[in-house]
Amino acid sequence: MALLEWKQAFSVGNASVDHEHKQMIEQINQLYELLGQPTTAVTIEAVLGDIHAYISAHFALEERLMRTAGYAEYENHKDDHEDLLDQIHELMFSFSENPDIGRKLLENKLSDWFGRHFASFDARLHRELG
Amino acid sequence: MLGLIQKTGRLVFKWPHKWLDEVFGNSLNPLRHLGSLTIFFLWLVLVSGIWITIFFHTSVDGAYESVEYLSNDQWYLGGVMRSLHRYASDAAIVTLVLHLLKEFVFNRYRSARWFSWMTGVPLLWLIIPLGITGYWLVWDQLALYVALISSEMLDALPIFTDSMARNFLSVESLSNRFFTLMAFTHIIGLPIFLVFGIWLHVFRITRPIINPPRTIMAGALLSMLLLSLVYPALSQGKADPAAVPESLALDWYYLLVYPLMKTWPAGAVWLLLIAISLLLCLAPWLPPGRKPAVARIDLENCNGCERCVEDCPFGALEMAPRSDGQKYAAEAIVLTNLCLSCGICVGSCPTATPFRTRSVLSPGIDLPDQSVAMIRELVTDAAQGLKGKQRLLIFGCDSSTKLYDVNDAATAVIKLTCMAQLPPSFIDYILSRELADGVVLAGCANGDCQYRLGTQWTQQRIDRERDPRLRKRVDIEKLALLWTEPWSDFLNPGAAVTAFRNTLVAAKEPSVAPKGHKVLLRPVGVALAWSLFAFAAGVFTLWPPFSQLETGNAIISLTFSHASQRVKQCRRLSQKELNELPPNMRKPSDCPRERYPIKVSFRADNVLMYDQTLLPSGFWKDGESTVYNRIELAAGSHELFIGMSDSGRTEGFDFSNRTSVTLAQGQHLVVEFDHQQKTFVFK
Numbered sequence: 001m002a003l004l005e006w007k008q009a010f011s012v013g014n015a016s017v018d019h020e021h022k023q024m025i026e027q028i029n030q031l032y033e034l035l036g037q038p039t040t041a042v043t044i045e046a047v048l049g050d051i052h053a054y055i056s057a058h059f060a061l062e063e064r065l066m067r068t069a070g071y072a073e074y075e076n077h078k079d080d081h082e083d084l085l086d087q088i089h090e091l092m093f094s095f096s097e098n099p100d101i102g103r104k105l106l107e108n109k110l111s112d113w114f115g116r117h118f119a120s121f122d123a124r125l126h127r128e129l130g
Numbered sequence: 131m132l133g134l135i136q137k138t139g140r141l142v143f144k145w146p147h148k149w150l151d152e153v154f155g156n157s158l159n160p161l162r163h164l165g166s167l168t169i170f171f172l173w174l175v176l177v178s179g180i181w182i183t184i185f186f187h188t189s190v191d192g193a194y195e196s197v198e199y200l201s202n203d204q205w206y207l208g209g210v211m212r213s214l215h216r217y218a219s220d221a222a223i224v225t226l227v228l229h230l231l232k233e234f235v236f237n238r239y240r241s242a243r244w245f246s247w248m249t250g251v252p253l254l255w256l257i258i259p260l261g262i263t264g265y266w267l268v269w270d271q272l273a274l275y276v277a278l279i280s281s282e283m284l285d286a287l288p289i290f291t292d293s294m295a296r297n298f299l300s301v302e303s304l305s306n307r308f309f310t311l312m313a314f315t316h317i318i319g320l321p322i323f324l325v326f327g328i329w330l331h332v333f334r335i336t337r338p339i340i341n342p343p344r345t346i347m348a349g350a351l352l353s354m355l356l357l358s359l360v361y362p363a364l365s366q367g368k369a370d371p372a373a374v375p376e377s378l379a380l381d382w383y384y385l386l387v388y389p390l391m392k393t394w395p396a397g398a399v400w401l402l403l404i405a406i407s408l409l410l411c412l413a414p415w416l417p418p419g420r421k422p423a424v425a426r427i428d429l430e431n432c433n434g435c436e437r438c439v440e441d442c443p444f445g446a447l448e449m450a451p452r453s454d455g456q457k458y459a460a461e462a463i464v465l466t467n468l469c470l471s472c473g474i475c476v477g478s479c480p481t482a483t484p485f486r487t488r489s490v491l492s493p494g495i496d497l498p499d500q501s502v503a504m505i506r507e508l509v510t511d512a513a514q515g516l517k518g519k520q521r522l523l524i525f526g527c528d529s530s531t532k533l534y535d536v537n538d539a540a541t542a543v544i545k546l547t548c549m550a551q552l553p554p555s556f557i558d559y560i561l562s563r564e565l566a567d568g569v570v571l572a573g574c575a576n577g578d579c580q581y582r583l584g585t586q587w588t589q590q591r592i593d594r595e596r597d598p599r600l601r602k603r604v605d606i607e608k609l610a611l612l613w614t615e616p617w618s619d620f621l622n623p624g625a626a627v628t629a630f631r632n633t634l635v636a637a638k639e640p641s642v643a644p645k646g647h648k649v650l651l652r653p654v655g656v657a658l659a660w661s662l663f664a665f666a667a668g669v670f671t672l673w674p675p676f677s678q679l680e681t682g683n684a685i686i687s688l689t690f691s692h693a694s695q696r697v698k699q700c701r702r703l704s705q706k707e708l709n710e711l712p713p714n715m716r717k718p719s720d721c722p723r724e725r726y727p728i729k730v731s732f733r734a735d736n737v738l739m740y741d742q743t744l745l746p747s748g749f750w751k752d753g754e755s756t757v758y759n760r761i762e763l764a765a766g767s768h769e770l771f772i773g774m775s776d777s778g779r780t781e782g783f784d785f786s787n788r789t790s791v792t793l794a795q796g797q798h799l800v801v802e803f804d805h806q807q808k809t810f811v812f813k
C-alpha cells in the first residue's frame with residue numbers, strides 16, 4: 001500500500017506545482033516500498049539524497065511563485081519548508097545508523113508533514129496561484 | 131608585463147588598505163566603497179550647486195560679484211556651500227581615479243566586465259568638462275585663463291569657423307548669450323548626461339552599491355566641511371583681459387592638461403587625450419584573453435526557480451519561456467557574453483547537492499570546466515589522502531589567499547573560482563560523512579570579492595539567511611570562514627589555518643576583538659584618515675601654482691579676422707554666354723567667390739616673431755581668414771610692426787602699422803584690425 005496519495009484537493013491550481021507534488025509523492029512511495037524489501041542503508045541514503053534534491057528544487061520554485069504573487073504568509077510557509085529539509089537530512093543519517101528507526105520516522109513524521117503541509121500550507125496557495 | 135604592473139599596483143594599495151581596514155574595520159573601509167563614494171560626492175556637489183545657483187548672476191558683469199557676495203557676505207552659508215561645491219568636486223576626482231586604478235590592479239575590468247569599464251570612460255569625459263565649465267562661471271582671473279585655453283583647444287577642432295578665443299581678449303566682445311550658454315552647460319546639460327552615464331555604468335550589474343555606508347558618508351561630509359571652513363574656496367581677482375597675472379592657482383584635478391597648451395600645439399594635446407581614452411577603452415582586450423567556458427543550463431534539472439538569476443552578480447542570467455515541453459512555465463538562460471564563469475549561480479541551484487548519488491549529479495546550472503560532480507570527486511580524492519585527528523579540507527579561491535604552501539598530511543586544499551560556487555550542502559556532506567574534521571572556506575574579504583557578491587552570498591547562506599541555506603544539523607564549530615584581503619597573495623595563510631585547527635580542539639570561537647589600546651586609538655585613526663583625505667582633495671587646487679608667463683614678460687595677442695580680395699574680378703556675361711545658360715540660372719555677371727590667402731608678419735624690434743599665410747575659411751574658400759596668436763615679450767620698450775597682404779602679392783604689404791610701446795610686466799597688448807578705418811590698432 002502506498003504511504004501517500006495525491007488527491008484533487010491537494011491541487012493548488014498551478015500546473016508545475018501540481019506536477020511536482022505528484023512526483024514527490026511518487027518518490028516517497030517508492031522509497032517506502034524499497035523499505036519493505038531487504039536493502040542497504042547506503043541505497044536508502046542515496047534515494048533520500050535524490051528526494052532531498054527534488055524537494056529542495058520544488059520548494060525553491062514554490063517560494064519563487066509565492067514571492068512573485070506577494071503572498072502574505074510567505075514567511076511561515078517558507079519556515080515549514082526549511083523545517084522539512086532539515087528533517088529529511090536528519091532522516092538520512094538515522095537510516096545509516098539504524099534503518100528501523102529511520103523507517104518509523106518516515107512513516108510517522110514525514111507522512112505527517114506531507115499531509116499537514118499539503119492540506120494547510122499548500123492548499124491555501126490555491127487562491128494566490130490558481 | 132601587465133601582470134607585473136598589476137602586482138606592483140596591488141603592493142601600492144596594500145599598505146593604505148591594511149591601515150584603513152584596521153582603523154575602520156573591513157566593511158567600513160572607504161577604499162572598499164570608492165564607486166559609491168564618488169556618487170556621494172556628486173550628491174554633495176549637486177546640493178551645494180543648487181544653493182549657489184540661487185544667488186548666481188548669469189552675466190559677464192554680474193557673475194563675479196554674485197560669487198563674491200556668497201564668499202564674503204554670506205560666508206557662513208553661501209561661502210561654505212561654494213567651498214563644498216569645489217572641494218566635493220575635487221574629492222570626486224580623487225575617489226574616481228582610485229576607483230579606476232583599483233578595478234585595474236585587481237583585474238576587475240576584463241572579460242564580461244568590459245561593459246562596466248567602457249561605460250566608465252565617458253564619465254571621465256563628462257565630469258572633467260563639468261569642472262572646467264564651473265571654473266569658467268566664476269569669471270575671475272582663473273576663469274579667463276580657462277576660457278582662453280578652452281577656446282584655443284576648441285578652435286583647433288574643425289567645428290567652429292570663427293575663432294572663439296578672440297572673444298575673451300576683450301570684455302566688450304564677450305556676449306551675455308555666450309555666458310548663458312556656459313551656465314546652461316554646467317548647470318543642466320552636463321549633469322543630465324552624467325546622471326544618465328552613471329545609470330548606464332551601474333544598471334546592468336546586480337544590486338550595485340549606490341550609497342556608501344552611513345559612517346562613510348558622515349566622514350566624507352565632515353571632512354569636506356572641515357576643509358571648507360579651514361580653506362574657503364575663493365576667487366582670484368575679477369577677470370581683466372588687459373592683464374595677465376604672473377601666477378595662478380590652478381585646480382590640477384580638472385585642469386591638468388591645460389598648461390601643456392603653453393608649449394604644445396592644440397592638436398597634440400587633443401591627440402594625447404584621444405590616445406589615453408582609446409587606450410582606456412581598449413584596455414579590457416589588451417592583450418585579448420581566453421574566456422573560460424561559461425555556465426551551462428541542464429533543462430532536465432531546472433524547474434525555473436530563478437535562484438540563480440537572483441544570485442548572479444553580473445546580470446548574466448535571465449528567465450525565458452520553457453522550451454523543452456516540461457510542465458514548467460520558465461527556464462533560466464545564460465547570456466554568454468556577460469558570464470564571467472564565477473559559478474555563483476551553481477552554488478545557488480537547489481539541485482546542486484553532492485548527496486545526489488543515485489541520479490547523475492548534474493545541477494540545473496553548472497560550469498563545464500569545474501562542475502559540481504568534479505568538485506565532489508576532488509573532495510573524495512582529497513579526503514582519502516588525509517591523515518591525523520584534525521583533518522582539514524580547505525576551499526580556497528584563486529583571488530584571495532593563495533594557499534599553495536599549506537601542504538601537510540592533515541590538510542588538503544581545493545581551489546575554486548569563487549567560494550559561492552560551493553553549494554552549502556557540500557559542507558554538510560563532508561562533515562557528516564566524516565571526510566574531514568573541519569572545513570575552511572577561504573575567500574575574499576566582503577566588499578572586495580573578486581566576483582562582487584560571492585562573499586556576501588556565502589556568508590548569508592551559512593548564516594541561514596539566504597537560499598540555499600546550510601542545514602541546521604551542521605556543526606558550525608567545525609567550519610571556519612577565512613575572508614582575506616585581495617593582497618593576501620603576499621601573506622602566509624598557514625598561520626590562520628593553524629589557528630583554526632587549534633580552535634577545533636578547543637571548540638571555541640577564535641577571539642577577534644581588538645586589544646585595548648587599539649580601541650582607544652580608533653577614533654584618532656578615523657579622524658586622521660579623513661583629514662588626510664581632505665588634504666589630498668584640497669592640496670592640488672592651489673599647489674603648485676602655475677605661471678602663464680615668465681617673470682618680467684608681457685603678452686601680445688594678434689587677433690582679427692579679415693576677408694581678403696577675391697582671386698578673380700566680377701565679369702559681365704556676354705549675351706551669347708547668357709543664352710547658353712538654362713533660363714533659371716541666368717544672371718548678369720559671373721563672380722568667382724574664391725579669395726586670396728592673407729599673409730601676416732609681426733616684428734618686434736625688427737625680429738620676426740610671427741609670419742604666417744592663412745587660408746580663407748569655407749568650402750569655396752570665400753570666407754574670412756582668422757589670425758589668432760599669443761606672443762610673449764620681455765617688459766620694456768619695443769618697436770612693434772604688423773603687416774598684412776590680402777591681394778596675393780608676394781612682396782610688401784597692403785596694410786601695415788608700427789608703434790613704439792613700453793610694456794609693463796604682465797601687460798596684455800591686443801593687436802586688432804579696424805575694418806572701418808582699414809588699419810591696424812594696438813590696444
Ligand code: HEM
Pocket residue numbers: 164165166168169226229230233238239243246247248249250251253254257328331332335337338339340410580581582
Ligand atoms: C563618475 C564616475 C564613476 C562612478 C560614480 C562610478 C561608480 C561605480 C559604481 C557605484 C559601481 C558599482 C560597484 C559595485 O556595486 O560593485 C562601479 C563599478 C565599476 N566601475 Fe565605476 N564609476 C565611475 C567611473 C568609472 C571609471 C572611469 C571606470 C574605468 C574606466 C570605472 C570602472 C568600473 C568597473 C570596471 C566596475 C565594475 C566592477 C565590478 O564588476 O566588480 N568606473 N562604478
Ligand code: SF4
Pocket residue numbers: 424425441442443444445446447464468469470471472473474475476
Ligand atoms: S557563472 Fe553564473 S553567476 Fe557567474 S557570471 Fe556566469 S551566470 Fe552569473
Ligand code: SF4
Pocket residue numbers: 057427431432433434435436437438439461462478479480481493494495
Ligand atoms: S537555480 Fe537551478 S533550477 Fe533554479 S532556475 Fe537556476 S538553473 Fe534552474
Ligand SMILES: [Fe+2]
Pocket residue numbers: 062077081117121122
Ligand atoms: Fe509548500
Ligand SMILES: [Fe+2]
Pocket residue numbers: 021058062122
Ligand atoms: Fe509544495
